[in-house]
Amino acid sequence: MYMKHKRIPDETIRRLPLYLRGLVFLLQEGHLSVSSEKFGDYVGVNSSQIRKDFSYFGEFGVRGVGYDIRKLAIEIKGILKLNEIHKAALIGAGNLGSAIISYPGLQLYGFDITAVFDNNTHKIGKKIRDIEILDVAKLGILKKKNIQIGIITVPRNAAQETADALVKAGVTGILNFSPCYIIVPKNVKVITIDIAGYLARMPYYITAG
Amino acid sequence: MYMKHKRIPDETIRRLPLYLRGLVFLLQEGHLSVSSEKFGDYVGVNSSQIRKDFSYFGEFGVRGVGYDIRKLAIEIKGILKLNEIHKAALIGAGNLGSAIISYPGLQLYGFDITAVFDNNTHKIGKKIRDIEILDVAKLGILKKKNIQIGIITVPRNAAQETADALVKAGVTGILNFSPCYIIVPKNVKVITIDIAGYLARMPYYITAG
DNA sequence: CTATGTGAATTTATTCACAGCA
DNA sequence: TGCTGTGAATAAATTCACATAG
Numbered sequence: 001m002y003m004k005h006k007r008i009p010d011e012t013i014r015r016l017p018l019y020l021r022g023l024v025f026l027l028q029e030g031h032l033s034v035s036s037e038k039f040g041d042y043v044g045v046n047s048s049q050i051r052k053d054f055s056y057f058g059e060f061g062v063r064g065v066g067y068d069i070r071k072l073a074i075e076i077k078g079i080l081k082l083n084e085i086h087k088a089a090l091i092g093a094g095n096l097g098s099a100i101i102s103y104p105g106l107q108l109y110g111f112d113i114t115a116v117f118d119n120n121t122h123k124i125g126k127k128i129r130d131i132e133i134l135d136v137a138k139l140g141i142l143k144k145k146n147i148q149i150g151i152i153t154v155p156r157n158a159a160q161e162t163a164d165a166l167v168k169a170g171v172t173g174i175l176n177f178s179p180c181y182i183i184v185p186k187n188v189k190v191i192t193i194d195i196a197g198y199l200a201r202m203p204y205y206i207t208a209g
Numbered sequence: 210m211y212m213k214h215k216r217i218p219d220e221t222i223r224r225l226p227l228y229l230r231g232l233v234f235l236l237q238e239g240h241l242s243v244s245s246e247k248f249g250d251y252v253g254v255n256s257s258q259i260r261k262d263f264s265y266f267g268e269f270g271v272r273g274v275g276y277d278i279r280k281l282a283i284e285i286k287g288i289l290k291l292n293e294i295h296k297a298a299l300i301g302a303g304n305l306g307s308a309i310i311s312y313p314g315l316q317l318y319g320f321d322i323t324a325v326f327d328n329n330t331h332k333i334g335k336k337i338r339d340i341e342i343l344d345v346a347k348l349g350i351l352k353k354k355n356i357q358i359g360i361i362t363v364p365r366n367a368a369q370e371t372a373d374a375l376v377k378a379g380v381t382g383i384l385n386f387s388p389c390y391i392i393v394p395k396n397v398k399v400i401t402i403d404i405a406g407y408l409a410r411m412p413y414y415i416t417a418g
Numbered sequence: 419c420t421a422t423g424t425g426a427a428t429t430t431a432t433t434c435a436c437a438g439c440a
Numbered sequence: 441t442g443c444t445g446t447g448a449a450t451a452a453a454t455t456c457a458c459a460t461a462g
Binding site for chain 1: 222223225226227229230231234251253254288289290291295297303304305308309310311314315316317318321322351357358362365382384388389397400402403404405406407408409410411412413414415416
Binding site: 256257261262268270271272273274275276404 | 419420421422423424
């Protein structure tokens, strides 16, 4: 196998976690090997899409046979740089923040929320799942703790200043749950999830006329 | 203005809630009118993208001037069918489910979670934000209550059966937070949000090499 | 002059269709 | 024979660039 020099579509990267998740669950269900066709049915993606996506990174399957699930999972983990545990900090210990800290799915990809911050004096000092809530003024410790990823679950009006503080603390990746666009230096990656926005599309699709 | 017959890109629909949100907040900040350029900076979308997106539905702006924010918000609400309150049911009263029930953003788009279900006998009968948690076996009442939208926040292994029950109860739109692909009749719209999947892309983007 | 609205050009992503290999 | 890997074809989405209207 030799590597060609093709730009990798963002959409491909978006699907890789989905594939990894599918492979992990197939393994748990006792499968060892799978074809792109079967796998496509399992994860809801067209089979040639799946083969094309993999092809950007190498040849992971065996013609006439399919893919070794375990081996493929390792390959995708490697592509996504998920081979080692990634520490993350969460800012905003409200309802959503608490839910995310306890969210079981993060473990599957090797994430560990090791620091939690809030600006509410009633919350500072208390614990969520054994993690002490710290004053958001102390975000600077992230640099020392070598935490590169920040998760923002603060109210909208505090999102930009929180992002600024995270960037100042050396964070290079921000997962933003606040419903707003935040501006960061171009060496910082922001992914925004607007939960309500997903729901807001529903009536368009389900209402006749 | 006369309507042409062009297919509306899914991506355009995806951005409309973002636009609506931005307009509502601009109004709250006291603005009455905005150009596509300024609005693009505000919501993080290219200005010609914004103009193109609007153009699928009509001519909402004034050349040389810009857009009347209030009027544009009403137009987008109309397109997304958000003019009336939409009732929704939530299934799975765990951490994430509870956070979503309390999520302030749903109100902005006119959603109201009026029914909550769980299968845990310890939770059934208790209340979350004044809403009594009902036995998931009673999902059938959704038809009577005329609830069309279901939000799934149950564990992965219960997601498909929950979706089946929702469909049986007459639901035509499902917002699925479980990390799996669910199969439904083609008259039902499913939008899946895999929270961990977003985070899983981060190391790829922020890790050098 | 200014900023919209929109065809045309371009870029990006998906699907087809089949050669190539086990 | 069966399923991958991949160029080529197609489709979808974005951006350009400018005519057009206030």
